[in-house]
Every structure is written in structure tokens, then in C-alpha cells.
Amino acid sequence: MKVLMEKFGGTPYPEMIKGLPEADIPFEGVRGWILPGEKMQAVFFDLEPIGKVPPHSHSAQWGIVIDGKMNLTIDGETKLYQKGDWYYIPEGVTHSAEFLTRVFVIDVFDEPERWKAK
Secondary structure, eight states: OHHHHHHTTSSSOOHHHHTSOBBOOSSTTEEEEEEEOSSOEEEEEEEOSOEEEEEEOOSOEEEEEEESEEEEEETTEEEEEETTOEEEEOTTOOEEEEESSOEEEEEEESSTTSSOBO
């Protein structure tokens, strides 16, 4: 995997992913590429260890950790998530995250325009 990440510019994402529209994300150290859909949106995230994202809620969200470690708090319960772990956050449920290392996740939102392109 390390050789591929070096080949792909330090991410596990090839040019076919990094060629997607980049999300306009208001957090320094966070990048994401949007795969649009008619009813949902998938985002391929690259998150530096930026610390905590404050509690918030939105449409339902399903995600899987490609690499890295993060604490994710869903409805008051905190768990450590790392490579291969997946999560589901129902619509309207308050959640927050703390990124302990550089983290790569793929999130699918039950909302076609959750993130806008830059």
C-alpha cells in the first residue's frame, strides 16, 4: 500500500478519484473529492490529524475507514475507528470526530448535495 500511496501523491486515491470535483470544506487540513449521485453523494476524504470536528448533524451518513485512526462519537457513544471499520450515522443524530492520525475515509451521504464543489 505504501508504494501505491507514494505513486498516488501520498493518498490511496488514484487520479480517477482526484480528478473528481473537490469539495469546498471549511476545515484546514481536510480534502475531499465528490462522486455525485442522483439521490446520494459519496466523498473520498483525506484528513490530516486536525483534532476535533465539533458536534453536528445532517442527513444519514455511512462511511468506511481506508486508513488511519479516528475517534467518532455518535449519539454520545465514542469508539475508535481504524482501517476496515465502518459506521452508520442516522439522519439528524448528533456526532463529532477526532482525527488522531492522517485518515482516509469514504463517506456516503443520503443527500445529493451535502457538499458543494469548489
